[in-house]
Amino acid sequence: MFRMDSNNTHSIADYLAQLLKDRKQLAAFPSVFVHVERLLDEEIGKVRSNLFQINGGAKEPMNLPEPSGDTVSLSEKVYVPVKEHPDFNFVGRILGPRGMTAKQLEQETCCKIMVRGKGSMRDKTKEDQNRGKPNWEHLNDELHVLITVEDTENRAKVKLQRATDEIRKLLVPSVGNDGEDELKKRQLMELAIINGTYRDSSSRGLVMPQ
CATH class of the missing domain: 3.30.1370.10 (K Homology domain, type 1)
Structure with missing residues (x-):
């Protein structure tokens, strides 16, 4: 798996685009690489969460207690x-x-x-x-x-x-230094990724594990 720089929005978007491309290719072999599909879906979910961090803050996992009562x-x-x-x-x-x-x-x-x-x-x-x-x-x-x-x-x-x-x-x-809504920019970025119209900005932040 790739490792991403979570501080670089474009790197996250590039990585998500690559993951979605891999997922599409993997769909040609349904039920063949079951564990790979699961791991890839989990990674896509994590990357989407990073892309949509509100106000730049990382989200703590939701700790749920054991069910009690009706x-x-x-x-x-x-x-x-x-x-x-x-x-x-x-x-x-x-x-x-x-x-x-x-x-x-x-x-x-x-x-x-x-x-x-x-x-x-x-x-x-x-x-x-x-x-x-x-x-x-x-x-x-x-x-x-x-x-x-x-x-x-x-x-x-x-x-x-x-x-x-x-x-x-x-x-x-919330607006950035350029006067634009940062979240809206990320929303439109993901829409472009899903539509296949997003262009990789660079390969920075995407490195293979040692």
Whole structure:
């Protein structure tokens, strides 16, 4: 396996592009290299997590206690600060291209993450038409992220807290020295990788193990 420099976004993206290319080639031999497929999928997951580190901070693994008690359903609403930042595209930042950012957080936290409330739908005309109808009550509320989880209570609380913390980080507008949203740049980078249009920037940070 390659080793990457986690401080270099382009190196991480280059590495992810290579991994996805390997995964595509490996798909030509289904159920032949089972352990290699598993290891490759695990590595892809780790690299994607590095690529989407919020605010440049590494994420500590989620330590879950042993299940205790009955399964419960917990939920939390995190309101989006649209009044403080009316021109910022929070919905796009939370969801990411093709919903990839939200899906990544769902995988990491084992929670369901949904954007709800005013301004949560792309089609504003349809949103206005649905407002006030049964099952669309959330459109009367301010824009928010609804986080839900099912597990034993002791585990559900840990998962819900992690998801809430990660969403709150996404709700803090962050720009780099060039005035651009760093996370958005990474989101578009991964979209280009998946579409096969990303070009390797360099081979720096990609070295073979000794």
